[in-house]
Amino acid sequence: MPPANAPLRHSRFEDAQALVAAALVGSLGLGLLKEAGLITGGTVGLAFLAHYASGVSLGSLFFAINVPFMAFAWFRVGHAFAVKTLCAIALLSLATDLLPRVLSFGGIDPLYAAVMGGVLAGIAMIILFRHQASLGGLNIVVHWLQERFGWRAGYVQLAIDAAIIGTSLALLPLERILVSLLGAAALNLTLAINHRPGRYMAV
Template identity: 45%
Template structure:
């Protein structure tokens, strides 16, 4: 009889060291904030609390970093009660860093011309890569990503699928603020982002 192939889940889990978590927070938030900068300069949108912050930015002129930080505040209780104090602390730091870095990128980078469709697709792909770095170190960017992680860890519903549904609802709500071509590009970008998350953030594949 053939011996069953060993699963990664059969082995012990090796937790990340504290300095690895610190580096992941810095790298992940830098990557996410760069993706945010691409979306902003292209006039595109995304989902999640970042999408809500973009809506507030486009509708009222409030700075993205300020809106992003404030919108995430009410979601911390879910992380505190269901995902642990350590994740709340990491998420709070991650949200603060993205809010800060998103404003700092504008000091160092200004794109003279960027195609909105390219900005929507590539910007969301960059966001997805940054999310994976944060998720794998038990951090998130608050808001809907906390809800998605909670549903995956407690009810087995894939985080990428949950996030995609939420993102599409947020983008539909933003249709009055952007042109139809830009909305289509933003929806395509949301699909790219959540496909990256769904493929790469799975508890049966990554254990650290």
């Protein structure tokens, strides 16, 4: 019998539900940002930059950029984490590219898109973190740093995001970048407030 204070483990069904839910929530957040012509940080931000520059689908680029990070996840974080993260990346990539077929935006305010897109992306990341997975790429490193050293995922991600968004000056107007920073802040505050080490024990 496990100790009374042992963390409750998620079932495979619960993990699968979480991966699908995170993909649906995350794809909606990315869809809002894309519709408003905004950007965000992390590997998603790199995918946005490549998408705006090349026209290649956002989901395909997001998946391709994440591939090199899978080795880090496999050897540094764990096999189960790597497999679940790879599934999450594939599902989010697919959901993002399929979103325009099931949902269209007649018009959207950039400020609303930034805040809501950031919050939804943050919620998707929290869902995955609580099931020992992530959205891949730099999020894998951020998650590992929090688990290993107790560094707040939201604050680490915020610093990375600011650097990536800063590089978008070559492609986007300053106004869009400033609005995008609001979205990055919304995402990372969602993480910092709602995903703290020791508060959530289920794995």
